[in-house]
Amino acid sequence: MNPRPDGFARRLIVLGAAAGIALGVWPADRPRRIGYISFFPRPSPGVVPIFDAFFAGMRDQGYEEGRDYVMDWRHTGGKPETEGFDAHAVALASDGVDLFWCVTTAAAMAAKRATSTIPIVFSGVSDPVTSGLVSSLARPEGNLTGLSAVDDELHGKRLELLRDLLPQAREVAVLWMPLVATHRTELTQIEAVAPRLGIRVQRVELNRVEDIVAVIPPLARTGTDALFILPAGWHVYSSGELVAAATQARLPCIGTERYHHAGGALLTYGADIAALARRAAGYVDRIFKGAKPGDLPVQQPNRFELLINLKAAQALGVAVPGSLLLRANEVVR
Known part of the structure; x- marks a missing residue:
């Protein structure tokens, strides 16, 4: 029996993995990749509470960084302009991240422009409806959901x-x-x-x-x-x-x-907003387990x-x- 060429076998593996992701089931033999877009490199633990809270939330859900997921952190080198966000979002989508986590409206909008299929979870954005991220809080639809920091009063x-x-x-x-x-x-x-x-x-x-x-x-x-x-x-x-x-x-x-x-x-x-980031990890877990972002209502702050x-x-x-x-x-x- 003639073995199949290595290239063909590799293509089958890739296609199988892609099919699994499309069905909401990630391959068990690799960590999930979470894309993040920022102005600055990733800070050390204890410097920015919102990031510490998200990682703590992921541990609450049973995920250890490095073992169960990795952060693919892209940044603009300290420049406060958001022009570079679109390029980073496109690159992350092309590289096949499994999910975007965003804490600014600009990053979430860039991710939305880059992909209509990869899930996007935001936390602490000012007003996701006014900004055009989602059509409504109750039924966000599409590939976005998360937690808003908005309160009309x-x-x-x-x-x-x-x-x-x-x-x-x-x-x-x-x-x-x-x-x-x-x-x-x-x-x-x-x-x-x-x-x-x-x-x-x-x-x-x-x-x-x-x-x-x-x-x-x-x-x-x-x-x-x-x-x-x-x-x-x-x-x-x-x-x-x-x-x-x-x-x-x-x-x-x-x-x-x-x-x-x-x-x-x-x-x-x-x-x-640190509490919102910690709660966002719960949505990441639900999406990794097969939930569709558009079916998860955007949550509002309770503290x-x-x-x-x-x-x-x-x-x-x-x-x-x-x-x-x-x-x-x-x-x-």
């Missing part, structure tokens, strides 16, 4: 906290990025609530970390009383520089994500954090009311 609550913290504040600069689709909706929500609290809103574009030195210092000379920071992907790694520039300009910072708190923002209120930095308050000469300290989930002293 969240920005109003943040402004109320700002008023409690800085009762004399009259003008607040909202830092935003025009290219982030959800920022326009969030700005509209903020501007609708602000007059009721006696606050004027000044829109201030801040697109890149390189722009901080040109944008922040002049605000201190225009009557601005505080900065309200809308979330952006590059803030995960550069919020410290942003907050330091604001502190030097004597401007209190109100943050929306835990990484703003880690960067030194005076007050931060938002969804617990919000009030984080206060008393060191920042002291540096700025701000007296934090005891009522806020009692409500805080975490206080840096």
